[in-house]
Amino acid sequence: MGVxxxxxxxPEERERGERLGRLLREARGDRSMTEVAACAGLSAETLRxxxxxxxxxxxxxxxxxxAGVLGLSMDELLRQCVxxxx
Numbered sequence: 001m002g003v004x005x006x007x008x009x010x011p012e013e014r015e016r017g018e019r020l021g022r023l024l025r026e027a028r029g030d031r032s033m034t035e036v037a038a039c040a041g042l043s044a045e046t047l048r049x050x051x052x053x054x055x056x057x058x059x060x061x062x063x064x065x066x067a068g069v070l071g072l073s074m075d076e077l078l079r080q081c082v083x084x085x086x
Contacts, residue, residue, distance in 0.1 A: 009056055017056020020063070020081045023052045027070040040065040 009017075020049040024047075027034050042062060049055035050062070067074050 013056050014016075014053065016081050017050075018053040020056075020077065021051040021053045023072070023077060023080055024066055024070065025062055027072050036066070040070040042066070 028051075033047050033051070034044045038045070040062075042065070044054065046058075046062070047066070050058050050066070064073040064074060066072075067077055069085065
């Protein structure tokens with residue numbers, strides 16, 4: 001089995017991943033992780049990784065699916081997750 005080598009994340013990517021996870025967690029509210037993940041076509045484990053920032057660079061379509069299920073706009077997510085230039 002081949003080992004996939006991942007490029008180390010930059011602090012910005014890590015920070016953005018944590019911010020995205022926080023936003024998704026807040027938007028999910030009382031709904032279960034399993035329910036939201038299933039509606040978005042993901043495994044609960046994948047959603048858990050994104051919410052906890054352990055998958056800080058999820059695929060665009062994954063984020064779009066979650067945004068749709070949670071009633072978030074992609075514009076809003078981008079605005080809140082993209083670091084503001086210093």
